[in-house]
Amino acid sequence: MRWWLMLPRAVRAGYSSGNHKPCLNGTREGVLCDIEAWEAGKINELVYWLKGVAGCGKSTIAQTFAERSAAHGNLGASFFCSRDYPDRRNLHLIFPTLAYHLAYFSANFKTALVSIIRANPDVQHDALHIQLEKLLVRPFKQTGLSATIVVDALDECEDREPVSEFLSALAAHIDTIPAVKFFITGRPEDRIRSGFKLPSLRTKELPLHDVESAIVDSDIKSFVKTRLDEVAARRRQSISGQWPSDRDIATILKKTAGLFIIASVIVRFIDSPYASPQKRLKLIVDLPDSTIYEGKGKSGVDVVYHQILSGSFEDADENDPDFLGQLHLVVGSIVLALNPLSQSASDPIRILHKSFADFITDQQRCLDGRYLINALTHNSELGVRCLKLMKMKLMKNICRLPPYVMNDDVKDLPARRERYIGSALSIIKLVRDFLAQHLLSWLEVLSIEDIYYVAIYSLRDLVLWLNNSPAQDLLDLIDDCERFVLRSFDGIKQSAMHIYHSALSWAPTTSRTRILYEHELVHETKLLNAVGTTWDACIRIFPVGEKARAIVFSQKGPLIAARGSFWVKIFDTMTGANRATFHEDTLINSITFSPDDNFLATGISGGTLNVWDVQTGTLFRTLKSDTQKVYAVSFSPGGNMIAAGGSNGTIQIWNILSGGCDYKSHHHSAAVNSVCWLGDEQVVSGSSDGTVRIWNVQQTHCSSICARYPTRVTDLASSRGSILVTSADGTRKIYDSQSGDIIHTMSEDFTCCRLSVNGDKILVASKNSGFIWDLTSKTKVQSFGYNGDGAMFSPDGTYVASIYGKFLKIWKTQTGDEVQGPFTDLLNEEIDDIVCAPDGRLVAFEFKYCRWRVLDMTTSHSLFPFVDRIESVAFSLTFVAFLRVYFNGQFNTREVEIWNTHIPRLHRTIKVDNNVLNIALSLDDSRLVSLSSNCVKLWDLETNECLAHLDYNGYLPMNGRVSFASDGASVSVEHDGRPNRWHISPASHINRTRPFIRNNDDTKTKLGMVFVPIAEKQSNQDAPRQSYRCDKDGEWMLDQRSRRILWIPPDERPRESKMHRRMVIVETESGKKYAVIPPSS
Structure with a gap:
């Protein structure tokens, strides 16, 4: 198996894909010679950063160097980033793509890579630093391979994760692979520049704008002259005389201001097939003189772009509002769209260079309002049109997937995605209609595209977009949709079809999302006592993999860290994605985030304090303490210092940048x-x-003793001059840091207590509930419910996190308690049998002594509370049938009562034999079949007549069951797991075509129908099947064929489960009991 082919990779990202042209021969030689000398030399600088402003020719130089390096056998892999292509702007595809290309570059590298992928098949989902270590560093170290790697336009990667994370990961491992050199280009933006400042990266930098202007001008002049000479040669019939003139070349050179992009744009403009080259050249050279790049609308590239726009539409009425509207729509869509607009991956409609997008969306540069694209207005227009398109095109099961299937198991999913989804898919009304009609289909697409996280961020952006809207009901609907997405996030991410098989089933009965899409709910698997009527306060549960000892939110809130005895894991609070994992050799006692969330510090029992880089997951600095064990750590508000307290009573403060101890x-x-x-x-x-x-850091002494306690002080928190102190006896007091006065005292038994950011409220959590206390009014202003251990509040107090086994739960403090389901008492009594209606609305339960209850699962009401003995219950689409037993002295009689389930009233009564054990109704409400100990009878529900009679060979045991096929054309009898089936046929037809079929009783031959045996084909179905059960992790309910028929949320997963009759009884870690009723086989 070609394991390296399993790696996801960017298409056409390499230098040989034809995306970029090389430098014109004889140009850029000085820069290229410097790069080639770096590649060939034995120097300590393993990274070469070619930086420069937009349009100075970085990508062209990268293309030329890649070609030359490949020709010399040095180039191992290349990746040309581009914001126009989703895969080529995705940071997480760079290392897998490079590894893929390196596997073709070196057979030894491929061998090493295959063994790594086989052991880590999901490496593409790992953090960047883990990807780099597994996919590149390990194979390079194992093979000792030398290679050059080119990464162009790193600044064009999307901002979902910092680009500096790529460089931080590289800095952490670059010293371990000294035979590998990285050539990287990009704009000198802050998010990239900070990464190249890492001292361990050891970078050689070349700013292109520092190259002598005379050299650059000479190269540009050669480029322009060569390209325009080619134009003249191709179009000689329309060009006369010397063209272009030396003056024309000199004028163009002056306008380029040293930027190749301007020269390229001018040449393309002149070479348009729709206009005269001479006329277009005249437009350019007649522009006012300009030499300054991006001159805020008055010179340089801005003037060139404006003149080209004007010249491109010289035959149009530029004052026509319809024309301008269409121009803004088309050009704005190309400039602002996240993806290229063409359906052809090899020929997208896209802008030539990012500098044009910068120009046309900046009102200080694009001074002609006719061409200016207002990004905010146009994005709103794009959003409206996307909603309209999705409203027309989205549908349930858009890719025609089989039921229960997992996305990863669909071999032709990319082809289905391309075929069925493609690349195109008053505002309040549009949003409301979209959420009410197409939400689930949209989630399907996001799941199949493996970008399900987009749903969370999109819904949150939608709230911000509509923040000033008076439509509170719409905001409530969006909130409910977000709760739905978060509740079943992990299940839907794995299988789009489980939106209908699982996610809707776990939504509360009054959830607006569930009510809107109740008709889409697949009722094959039913839940009893599993969901409440409203959402509880828990909005997200995600796995940690191990039991955590404590948790802490990041200062800005989007991250949460969980610590065990020897590890720390950092997660995204909404998506649950594992951002980083740190391991320590000794016991971890304390963790804390830096104010900017870039670092996390651990205080450990080895007497050291380690500072970790959150982006790369690598150790940034180790600080040695004078104490044996570090119990407490805390960053200063500015983030440049860190304080620690230890087992011997020492306080130490270090400078993070220098690593020096400033205070002790x-x-x-x-x-x-x-x-x-x-x-x-x-x-x-x-x-x-x-x-x-309280210690004054500048004066290096203790300025005051704020409080004294008879027992040890266990925890502190501060905010806006207030100090919250927790002592070992459970007392919590808030002090004014200036006066030392006690502001408030709380003596209740709480697991967590925190001050709000403003210092005016206390956030309190006990074992199963929490509340917010207002310090000004001395009142409880809000309560919320939660469960778990180790509660911790987010900095703004809007969320609380708790440890729940091997999971983390995120709770919303502004949400009320969960209302439990209505059938809690049902599972406290032994259930002997279950019968479900075809549409799943009604379920009948049998208890001891043949007592039955029929429950309406949509209204939670109990129907038909019969007291008399009920032997059997059957459903059709309209009716429910009860086989009732009447005692009369030493004898009993039996009859079947047919009730209308929609208008609960008696429809008909049929007297049956006294030994009838089981009954069934046909789906079309027309027939009843009864099973006694020795015969089967078919009844007409309109006339009460017996239509067919079959003597059963042998004596049926009490557990025999009879049922109709879905089309009502046949019946089957099953006992002890062995089925027998008969086709129902008119007696006249059978007697005429098959005269050998006879009945011994003459009265039976007069019936209108007969049962004709159906010969069962021998198949593997006779092989024993497993019963319904949960998988080993409790995440999925499996059917007899091991299909995943129900996803189970983490807090609903079984501590133990057992198959009882026709349902699985589940008991959770919290002691809750519920039942799963599998589909009828």
Whole structure:
């Protein structure tokens, strides 16, 4: 198996894909010679950064160098980024694509790569630094291979993750592969420049704008003259005399201001097949003189772009509002669209260069309002048109997928995606209609495209977009849709079809999303007592993989860190994506994020404090403490210092950048358990000696003792001059840091207590609930419910996280408690049998002594509460039939009562034999079949007449069952797992065509119908099947063929489960019981 082919990769990202042209022969030689000298030399600089402003020719130079390097046998792989292509702007595809190309470059590399992919088949989903280590570093180290790697236009990767993360990952491993050199180009933007500043990256930089202007002008002049001479040669019939003139070349050279992109744009404009080259050249050279790049509308490239726009539409009425509207729509869509607009991946409609997009969307540069594209207005227009298109095109099961199927199991999913989805898919009304009619189909597409996370961010952006809208009902609907997406995030991400098989089933009965799409719910698998009537406060549950000891939110809120004894894992709070994992050799006692979320510090029992880079997952700095164990760590508000407290009572403060210890104190007589900051100049410490001390960092002494306790101080928090102190006896007090006065005291048993960002509220959590206390009014202003351990609030107090087994739960503090389902008492009594209506609306349960209850699953009401003995229950689409037993002395009689389920009333009664055990109704409401100990009878529901009679060979046991086929044309009898089937045929037809079929009883031959045996084909169906069950992780309910028929949310997964009769009884870790009723086989 070609394992390396499993790697996802960007298409046409290599230098040989024809996306870029090389430099004209004889141009850029100085720069290229410098790059080639770097490649050939034995120097410490393993990274070459070619930087420069837009349009200075970086990509052309990268293309030329890649071609030359390949010709010398040095180029191992290349990746030319482009914001116009989703795969080529995706940071997570760079390393897999490079590894794929390197596998073709070196057979030894391929061999090493295959073994790594076989052991890590999901490596493409790992963080960037893990991808780099597995896909490139390991194979390079194993093979000792030397190679050059080219990455062009790194700045064009999307901003979902910082581009500096790519460089940070490279910096962490570059020293381990000294035979590999990286050539990288990009604009000198802040998000890239910060990455190249990492000292371990050891970068050689060449700013293109620092190359001597005379050299650049000479190269541009050669380029322009050569290209225009080619135009003249091709179009000699329309060009006379010397063209272009030396003056024309000199004028163009002056206008380019040293930028190749301007020269390229001018040449393309002149060479248009729709106009005279001479006329267009005259338009350019007649422009006012200009030499400054991006001159805010008055010179340089801005003037060139404006003149070209005007010249391109010289025959149109540029003052016509219809023309301008169409111009804005077309050009704006090309400029602002995230994806190219052509259906052909090899020939997209896209802008020539990003500088044009920058120009036409900047009102300070594009001074002619006729051409200016207002990004905000145009994005709104694009959004409206996208909604209209999706409203027309989206549908359930858009890719025609089989039921229950997992996305990864659909071999032709890319082809289906291309065929059925393609590339194209008052605002309030459009949004409301879209969510009410096409939400699930949209989620299908996102799941199939493996970008399901987009649903979360899109819905949140929608709320911001409609923030000032008076349509509160629409905002409530969006919130409900977001809850639906988050609740079943992991299940839908794996299988688009489980939107209908699972996600809707787990939505509360009053959820607006569920109500809107109840008709889409697949009722084959039913849940009993599993869901409440409203959403609870929990909005997201995601796996950690191990039991965490503590959790902490990042300062800005989008990340959450969970720590175990020797590890720390960082997750995205909404998507649950694992951003980084750190491992320590000794016990971790404390963790904290830096204010900018870029670093995380761990205090460990080895007496050290480690600072980790969150983006790359690598160790940034190790700080050695004077104590044996570090119990507490805290970053200063500015993020440049970090304080730590240890087991010997020491307080130390380090400078993060230099690594030097700026402050040290031993005033505590026992261990320091907690530290926090009051601004950038004061640190508060709480100790087992019972004191809370405030330290002045600048004056290097303890300025005051804020409080004394008879027991140890276990935790501290500060906000806006207030200090929250928790002691070992459970008492919590809030102090004014200036006066030392007690502001508030709380003595209840809480697991977590935090001050709000403004310092005016206390956020409190106990074992199963939480509330917010207003310090000004001294009142409880809000309550919320949750469960789990180790509660921790987000910085803004809007979320609380808790540890739930091997999962993390995120709760919303503005949401009420969950309302449990109406059937809780049902599972406390032994259930003997279950019968479901065909549409899933009604379910009948049998208890001891033949007592039955029929429940309406949509209204939670109990119907038909019969007292008399009921032997069997059957459903059709309209009716429910009860086989009732009447005792009369030593005898009993039996009759079947047919009730209308929509208007609960008796429809008909049929007297049957006294030994009837089981009954069934046909779906079309026309017939009843009864099974006794020795015969089967068919009844007409309109006339009460017996239509057919079959003597059954042998005596049927009490567990025999009879049923109709879905088309009503045949019946089957099953007992002890063995089915027998008969076709129902008119007696006249059978007697005429098959005279050998006879009945011994003359009365039976007079019936209108007969049962004709159906010979069963021998097949593998006779092989034993497994019963319905949960998989080993409890995430999926499996059927007899091991298909995943139901996804189970983490907090609903079984501590234990058992098959009872025809349902699976599940008991969760919290002690909740519910039932899963599988489809009828």
